[in-house]
Amino acid sequence: MTRQEEDARIAAVAADPRYVALVARRARLGWWLSAAIFCAFVGYLLLIAFDKALLGAPIGAGVTSIGIPIGLGLILLAIALTGLYVAYANRHHDAQMAQILKDNGA
Amino acid sequence: MRAWLVALALIPSPAFAAALEGEAERQPINWVAIAMFVAFVGLTLWITKAASARTRTASDFYTAGGGITGFQNGLAMAGDYMSAASFLGISAQIFNDGYDGLIYSTGFLVGWPILLFLMAERLRNLGRFTFADVASYRFAQPPVRSFAAVSTLLVVSFYLIAQMVGAGQLIKLLFGLPYALAVVIVGALMMLYVLFGGMRATTWVQIIKAVLLLGGASFMALMVLAQMGFSLETLFARAVEVKTQAALAHGANAGEAAERGRSIMAPGNFIKDPVSAISFGLALMLGTAGLPHILMRFFTVPDAKEARKSVLWATGWIGYFYILTFIIGFGAIVLVGTDAGYLDAQGALREGGNMAAIHLAHAIGGNAFLGFISAVAFATILAVVAGLTLSAASAVSHDLYATIFKHGQASSVDELRVSRLTTLALGALAVLLGLVFEKQNVAFMVSLAFALAASGNFPVLILSLLWSGCTTRGAAWGGTIGLLTAFVLTLLSPAVWTTTFGLGVAPFPYSSAAIFSVPAGFIAIWLISRLDASPRAAVDKAGYPAQRVRAETGIGAFAASDH
Numbered sequence: 001m002t003r004q005e006e007d008a009r010i011a012a013v014a015a016d017p018r019y020v021a022l023v024a025r026r027a028r029l030g031w032w033l034s035a036a037i038f039c040a041f042v043g044y045l046l047l048i049a050f051d052k053a054l055l056g057a058p059i060g061a062g063v064t065s066i067g068i069p070i071g072l073g074l075i076l077l078a079i080a081l082t083g084l085y086v087a088y089a090n091r092h093h094d095a096q097m098a099q100i101l102k103d104n105g106a
Numbered sequence: 107m108r109a110w111l112v113a114l115a116l117i118p119s120p121a122f123a124a125a126l127e128g129e130a131e132r133q134p135i136n137w138v139a140i141a142m143f144v145a146f147v148g149l150t151l152w153i154t155k156a157a158s159a160r161t162r163t164a165s166d167f168y169t170a171g172g173g174i175t176g177f178q179n180g181l182a183m184a185g186d187y188m189s190a191a192s193f194l195g196i197s198a199q200i201f202n203d204g205y206d207g208l209i210y211s212t213g214f215l216v217g218w219p220i221l222l223f224l225m226a227e228r229l230r231n232l233g234r235f236t237f238a239d240v241a242s243y244r245f246a247q248p249p250v251r252s253f254a255a256v257s258t259l260l261v262v263s264f265y266l267i268a269q270m271v272g273a274g275q276l277i278k279l280l281f282g283l284p285y286a287l288a289v290v291i292v293g294a295l296m297m298l299y300v301l302f303g304g305m306r307a308t309t310w311v312q313i314i315k316a317v318l319l320l321g322g323a324s325f326m327a328l329m330v331l332a333q334m335g336f337s338l339e340t341l342f343a344r345a346v347e348v349k350t351q352a353a354l355a356h357g358a359n360a361g362e363a364a365e366r367g368r369s370i371m372a373p374g375n376f377i378k379d380p381v382s383a384i385s386f387g388l389a390l391m392l393g394t395a396g397l398p399h400i401l402m403r404f405f406t407v408p409d410a411k412e413a414r415k416s417v418l419w420a421t422g423w424i425g426y427f428y429i430l431t432f433i434i435g436f437g438a439i440v441l442v443g444t445d446a447g448y449l450d451a452q453g454a455l456r457e458g459g460n461m462a463a464i465h466l467a468h469a470i471g472g473n474a475f476l477g478f479i480s481a482v483a484f485a486t487i488l489a490v491v492a493g494l495t496l497s498a499a500s501a502v503s504h505d506l507y508a509t510i511f512k513h514g515q516a517s518s519v520d521e522l523r524v525s526r527l528t529t530l531a532l533g534a535l536a537v538l539l540g541l542v543f544e545k546q547n548v549a550f551m552v553s554l555a556f557a558l559a560a561s562g563n564f565p566v567l568i569l570s571l572l573w574s575g576c577t578t579r580g581a582a583w584g585g586t587i588g589l590l591t592a593f594v595l596t597l598l599s600p601a602v603w604t605t606t607f608g609l610g611v612a613p614f615p616y617s618s619a620a621i622f623s624v625p626a627g628f629i630a631i632w633l634i635s636r637l638d639a640s641p642r643a644a645v646d647k648a649g650y651p652a653q654r655v656r657a658e659t660g661i662g663a664f665a666a667s668d669h
Contacts, residue, residue: 030223041216048373049380056372063343065371071208075425
């Protein structure tokens with residue numbers, strides 16, 4: 001593909017309303033998930049800064065404290081959210097993008 | 107002990123704090139560990155030899171030809187990121203204070219999802235060899251490339267010095283080799299890998315190291331859990347019991363001892379003031395998404411889909427590793443903390459505070475497993491420094507030499523030659539700095555590297571990728587302001603001003619600069635771009651829509667060269 005053909009294709013894709021909607025949807029998902037992990041982590045730090053006793057409180061009659069499932073949960077949340085994003089992108093995004101690119105092909 | 111705890115609160119890699127502050131005691135030579143390490147080196151050098159036959163072009167050297175799969179790249183990223191400091195340092199911190207170690211672990215992990223959600227696919231679609239390719243995509247090349255190259259060299263240098271000094275101390279401790287010899291071995295091996303095998307050899311060193319480290323840590327955690335009837339509750343209960351008994355033995359009354367025992371289940375001294383806490387968290391989180399040697403790994407996969415999968419695998423492995431480390435730390439309290447053979451007369455760990463995991467390896471699997479874990483720690487350092495060196499070498503050869511000095515007209519052969527010369531120079535420099543800084547406290551350097559990456563690289567990448575109004579001037583100068591703010595505030599912070607240079611009360615009271623320097627970077631880029639009325643600014647803004655389409659779709663992306 002020459003540079004001119006490539007530029008023409010880019011212009012065609014950019015003008016496709018399906019492209020605009022698809023990219024907006026992915027960007028929205030990306031920002032929401034970023035906000036989710038950001039807030040979860042900052043919230044965790046604030047909890048540590050202001051309420052250590054709460055995190056140290058035992059669960060039921062046992063020794064394990066509430067802070068343990070919260071901290072480990074944050075690690076699992078990070079993995080789960082990346083998994084969610086990859087699953088969405090693999091299942092929905094790629095196929096639609098491929099179709100848009102195909103329809104606007106040279 | 108007190109100073110050790112304070113240092114822990116200030117830096118992200120506690121093992122190095124412990125290793126770097128006191129001079130490590132030299133151990134009797136550990137032959138099992140050395141034999142296992144020699145086996146690792148033999149295997150990796152053989153891989154390097156095989157890789158060298160296939161490293162002919164600049165693309166081979168920088169990106170392994172772009173033919174690494176998402177799964178392999180995820181493992182290599184984990185191998186690049188999980189340092190000996192996280193393994194030994196975090197488990198040692200849990201051994202001492204319990205819960206606090208978990209706070210570090212979460213901080214080191216949460217940057218990965220953000221890297222994926224905002225950057226990974228776009229990086230792969232726009233970039234070729236270095237993150238500067240992406241940051242400077244629609245801008246005038248010299249200013250933005252120079253910024254990115256300087257920033258890469260700064261981040262890598264500080265990270266590398268900390269790794270070299272930590273490596274020397276750790277190896278002296280684990281293998282009984284003299285410090286200088288240890289530093290020279292690390293420097294020489296890292297040069298061999300990068301010089302002859304480029305990204306291909308570096309990737310495989312990182313993959314093998316990741317598998318060994320994850321395998322070894324899994325075995326340790328499994329053995330700990332097996333002794334506890336696979337119940338975390340039992341593990342924690344016994345750890346609390348051990349700490350309570352230890353406090354009683356030190357003359358505490360029953361109430362105090364019980365409180366001391368319980369304290370390992372709650373956050374302790376890690377966070378002194380909320381501003382430092384948030385600031386340090388920001389540096390870790392956003393710095394991860396701006397580390398040049400991590401960003402460079404996105405160009406080794408064939409397309410955006412594999413880039414995305416890389417992050418999922420990396421996040422999964424790194425998160426799993428931190429969970430293992432948590433179990434290992436508590437396991438060490440129960441199994442090492444009760445065995446007089448591992449403790450000195452005061453009840454502290456023999457051979458220094460960061461030996462908890464090493465002693466636990468011995469408690470679980472005897473001398474052979476101790477040797478294995480020691481060799482893995484050495485391999486871990488090698489994999490990290492090789493990745494760092496490669497990324498600094500490409501900043502010099504690709505960004506400074508080929509793009510700026512030769513205006514993009516350098517032949518692949520010339521570019522390759524310059525990368526190799528740079529690697530040689532960097533290897534020599536790293537060894538030299540490792541020797542110079544032997545007795546210095548360089549623990550702050552890792553947190554400085556993260557703060558620089560978060561305040562310079564991260565804002566420049568985000569705004570150049572996602573804001574149409576960003577201009578050449580804004581990116582180059584705004585990014586520089588972010589870097590400088592982080593640098594100056596870190597120099598004025600307690601870890602450097604008071605602890606390292608002994609200049610008294612630090613002018614900047616917080617332990618991390620990020621809460622000020624990250625916004626400084628973003629605001630400076632925004633403001634300078636808005637005020638920029640130069641003809642070049644018009645070109646920069648006009649280039650955004652096409653760049654955005656390329657970033658989202660992968661049209662015109664550099665393809666893998668050997669698949």
